[in-house]
Amino acid sequence: MPGQGLFWRAANLVHNCSLLRNFRVLQINQVSGIRQKVSEKLKELKVPDKPKRPLTAYFRFVQDQRPAIVKSHPDWKVTEISKQCASDWKMIDPAIKEQYERNYKAELEEYAKKYLEYSEKLTCEQKDALKEYNKEAREAKARRRYRKKVREHNKPKRPIGAYMLYILEQSKLQNKKYVQLLSDLKGTWAEMSKEEKSKYIEAAAQAKKQYDEELRVWELKMIKNGNVDLVRYKTLLNYTVVDKPKTESGHASLPPSPSARSAEGIVNIKESQDRVEQADISPSDGKKT
Numbered sequence: 353m354p355g356q357g358l359f360w361r362a363a364n365l366v367h368n369c370s371l372l373r374n375f376r377v378l379q380i381n382q383v384s385g386i387r388q389k390v391s392e393k394l395k396e397l398k399v400p401d402k403p404k405r406p407l408t409a410y411f412r413f414v415q416d417q418r419p420a421i422v423k424s425h426p427d428w429k430v431t432e433i434s435k436q437c438a439s440d441w442k443m444i445d446p447a448i449k450e451q452y453e454r455n456y457k458a459e460l461e462e463y464a465k466k467y468l469e470y471s472e473k474l475t476c477e478q479k480d481a482l483k484e485y486n487k488e489a490r491e492a493k494a495r496r497r498y499r500k501k502v503r504e505h506n507k508p509k510r511p512i513g514a515y516m517l518y519i520l521e522q523s524k525l526q527n528k529k530y531v532q533l534l535s536d537l538k539g540t541w542a543e544m545s546k547e548e549k550s551k552y553i554e555a556a557a558q559a560k561k562q563y564d565e566e567l568r569v570w571e572l573k574m575i576k577n578g579n580v581d582l583v584r585y586k587t588l589l590n591y592t593v594v595d596k597p598k599t600e601s602g603h604a605s606l607p608p609s610p611s612a613r614s615a616e617g618i619v620n621i622k623e624s625q626d627r628v629e630q631a632d633i634s635p636s637d638g639k640k641t
Contacts, residue, residue, distance in 0.1 A: 387488060390481075393481045393485075394481055397477060397478050397481050399474070399478045402467065402470055403463055403466040403467050403470055406462075408456055409453045410441055412455070413440075414437045418433060421433050501579075501581070505570075507582065508563055508567050509563075510563060511560055514549060517556055518537075522537060568587075571583045571584065575591065
């Protein structure tokens with residue numbers, strides 16, 4: 353069946369997820385979020401490592417000062433250490449600060465020379481591969497930031513679909529891990545009648561209805577608080593005057609335009625949302641439940 357292969361490929365990639373909410377259809381590099389084929393392309397072309405950019409004067413100072421601070425205050429958190437470093441940098445002798453600045457300038461000039469030599473040695477094919485890699489690295493970073501911000505603002509969790517409700521129920525009844533049942537019951541669900549599936553479909557529909565309402569309220573809250581980058585693009589397009597917050601003059605105020613966000617950011621957000629929405633795929637017909 354068309355949907356069955358897609359479902360099981362996705363399930364295999366997320367077998368370690370507790371509730372199998374976020375399926376990943378693409379093969380993703382676990383560490384960086386960059387596709388495997390892009391990373392392998394650099395190895396295949398034997399692209400050399402580029403020179404490392406030197407630390408700024410401030411970060412070089414932090415690197416020098418941090419060991420002493422950690423030794424004096426072993427129980428301090430990273431944030432406390434950072435605050436102390438920032439305070440010390442403000443109070444540092446101007447002559448010492450100037451020396452750090454001179455050292456950074458000299459290192460930066462040396463870096464510029466090495467980078468120029470590095471760039472001139474690259475072939476056109478290597479440059480194209482690096483360009484693609486850097487593009488994916490930026491997009492992966494944007495997705496990580498987006499997911500982190502979503503977690504921080506407690507976005508409602510998308511409920512699982514009818515099929516996964518059935519799997520989790522059978523997991524409890526049979527006292528087996530759901531990962532094992534995904535394989536054992538892959539044909540059972542497809543053979544079940546509509547009547548047998550109905551209670552799971554109805555439960556999933558009810559959970560989806562509740563989720564949609566919670567998401568609607570949450571997105572309105574995000575718009576009013578100025579976090580439009582966390583809101584689905586279609587929600588922004590359908591944002592009505594009735595929902596819009598009022599200004600002191602009594603007129604409805606508009607949320608920041610999506611165009612105010614970077615085009616790349618919108619694409620990244622939409623891609624992340626599209627991948628999450630692929631989670632609830634029925635193995636019987638390939639449709640979302």
